[in-house]
Amino acid sequence: MSPDPETTPDNKPLPASPGLLRSSGLVGAMTMLSRVLGLVRDMVIARYFGAGAGADAFFVAFKIPNFLRRLFAEGAFSQAFVPVLSSYRAGQSVSDVKRLVNAVAGSLGMVLLAVTLVAMLGSPVLTTVFAPGFLDDEVKFALTSDMLRITFPYLLLISLTAFAGGILNSYDRFAVPAFTPVLLNLAMIAAAIWLAPLMEEPVMALAWGVLIAGALQLFFQLPFLMRLGLLPRPKVDYRHEGVSRILKLMLPALFGVSVSQINLLLDTVLASFLQTGSVSWLYYSDRLSELPLGVFGIAIATVILPSLSRKHASASVDRFAATLDWAVRAVLLIGVPAALALGLLAEPLIATLFGYGEVTDRDVIMSAQSLRAYSAGLLAFMLIKVLAPGFFAREDIRTPVRIGVIAMVANMVFNLILVFPLAHAGLALATSLSAWLNGFLLWRGLRRKGAWQSQPGWPRFFAQLVFANALLAGVILWLRAPVGEWLVMTGYQRATDMSVLVGSGVVVYFLALALAGVRVRHFRHR
Structure with a gap:
């Protein structure tokens, strides 16, 4: 028999799904x-490292695993895993759902571990491929390669985090996966402020901050999987029917999504x-x-x-x-x-x-x-x-x-x-x-x-959108000071003026929508 769609895999009552809005x-x-x-993290990085060679090197070393994370974990894997898990939840038994989770955890983890080890060993090659312009600057090239060895394991950790988040999202537990990235920002802010002064090459602290953040994000979600009754016991099983379906969906989705x-x-x-x-x-x-x-x-x-x-x-x-x-x-x-x-x-x-x-x-x-x-x-x-x-x-x-x-x-x-x-x-x-x-x-x-x-x-x-956005543009153009004035303002003046601009724009836009007849109830959708 198929499981009751209103229960968890441990047969605990599952609350009714909230509306999409x-x-x-x-x-x-x-x-x-x-x-x-x-944004606070980037403000800290900009303040301490600016837009020089060290910052360029870190952004490349961070962008490569971060790109693969979006392409693989949040992109192809999530888009393939969630539909398959949803179909198992709707039409298979509780034990089948758990076996799927275990097989995916083991198979995914093994592939990611192999990719991570190869990438760490071949970091100069990756730097050459993704930042060939750095070849003319030996210091920048070497710094990027060194940081990439530290940041690349983030792909392994964050992909497993996305796997855990996909399970939680499938059971309408959206808040925990959405909150998890906060830990990345906190770790990098701490690394820039407190770890960087202790290192011979200060910008290397940012790379270590990325690695620490990956571990924090993964372990943060595990207790919530345990509460749901779906904490995986990894098992490598590429022949599992669900794993095969996910792989067939993932391979082309790696590019398409x-x-x-x-x-x-x-x-x-x-x-x-x-x-x-x-x-x-x-x-x-x-x-x-x-x-x-x-x-x-x-x-x-x-x-x-x-x-x-x-x-x-x-x-x-x-x-x-x-x-x-x-x-x-x-x-x-x-x-x-x-x-x-x-x-x-x-x-x-x-x-x-x-x-x-x-x-x-x-x-x-x-x-x-x-x-x-x-x-x-x-x-x-x-x-x-x-x-x-x-x-x-x-x-x-x-x-x-x-x-x-x-x-x-x-x-x-x-x-x-x-x-x-x-x-x-x-x-x-x-x-x-x-x-x-x-x-x-x-x-x-x-x-x-x-x-x-x-x-x-x-x-x-469409007419309501045009009306509201026309008023928004008018307010911004009316209140915005010339660019030269923004460049000489103090930080406090910039923050104050920007708050006025943003606040005024938000108020005018939503008032205009209300005047045009847009109501919250129009967007309630279960």
């Missing part, structure tokens, strides 16, 4: 805390050939653009994947389409004003958050250029996050992979066209353009397959 809000709140601390991350990494490769500071400028601007992406886009995507997987398993076609439509509207409601604000406030935001210590006025201006380019694609990045689960919940991997190949090739072409006239900002703009192509093709694919069906009310909703 409430779950998204919970994940968004936890993610907001993490992202705010992430995270094309935007591959594009960002290509930016780093090309930026390594540009003037010193280019990698850091792209990093700081990318971090700011990821704040709304993580808080809202990824939060909504995290919540809808288990829901879509269950609806597909129960053949609820109309409810599947309604959930996708809800997710797209929710993204537009937040993504449009976020992109608008980042574009209009690029220099003030960079100056307020990072313009201290070793960061120069020129660094602020250059980072703002790439931030404005990333803001042009922010909405597309967010739409990709909520449209891709529409394919993965249906265990359809081929379509997003084909789309991913098209977007990747387009990004490479855009890079070559734009890098010469616009330098690092051209790389960011190319990423944004390819993201729009990716998002459009995903939407068209879902529509052709019948998974996307527009719900009533789109013309009215």
Whole structure:
């Protein structure tokens, strides 16, 4: 007999699933805390290490395992594992669910351990591949390779953390996985402030902070798995039916689900050939653009994947389409004003958050250029996050992979066209353009397959968005001081003025939505 869907694997009562809006809000709140601390972390790094050679070396050494984490753990693995686990939960016995968890834990752990050991031994090769421009600077190249040996085990630890988080998300325990990244930021802040002064090469402390954070994040989630009755007992079993299904879904999804991350990494490769500071400028601007992406886009995507997987398993076609439509509207409601604000406030935001210590006025201006380019694609990045689960919940991997190949090739072409006239900002703009192509093709694919069906009310909703965002832009342009004034302000003045700008914008935007007839009840969706 199949298990009762309203019980845990230990036959304990499972609370009714909260609505998607409430779950998204919970994940968004936890993610907001993490992202705010992430900005504090980057402010600390900028203050102590600036945008020099050491910072460039660390950002590459951190970006490689972090990229693989997004590509593998949060990307392909999560998109493949959650639907399979959901189908086991809906149609298999309790013991079958536990065997799946044990087999995945053992098989995943063994692969990750092997990859980690090879990468640590071959760190100079990875540095050559991902930052070939560093070959001309022996000190920067050696420093990057040394730090990569320390940071790469983070992939092993954070991938197992994503595995644990996937289990918790499948049982609607969203808060714990969403809170976990807070530990990364705390560990790196502590390393920059207290560990760096004790080391011969201070920037190496950041690499150790990444490694410590990976261990903290994994062990933090284990007690919650134990409470759920699903603490794994790892067993290597690649012949397990569930493991085979996950692998078949993962291999193509490794590329299809995270094309935007591959594009960002290509930016780093090309930026390594540009003037010193280019990698850091792209990093700081990318971090700011990821704040709304993580808080809202990824939060909504995290919540809808288990829901879509269950609806597909129960053949609820109309409810599947309604959930996708809800997710797209929710993204537009937040993504449009976020992109608008980042574009209009690029220099003030960079100056307020990072313009201290070793960061120069020129660094602020250059980072703002790439931030404005990333803001042009922010909405597309967010739409990709909520449209891709529409394919993965249906265990359809081929379509997003084909789309991913098209977007990747387009990004490479855009890079070559734009890098010469616009330098690092051209790389960011190319990423944004390819993201729009990716998002459009995903939407068209879902529509052709019948998974996307527009719900009533789109013309009215679009008009409401235009009205509210026009008022938001007007308020920002009215209150924003010239860029030159932001560069000479004290930190307190910047923080005060930015708070006024952000607060006024938020109030005006949501008041405008209310005047246009948008209500919270319109976005309640179970």
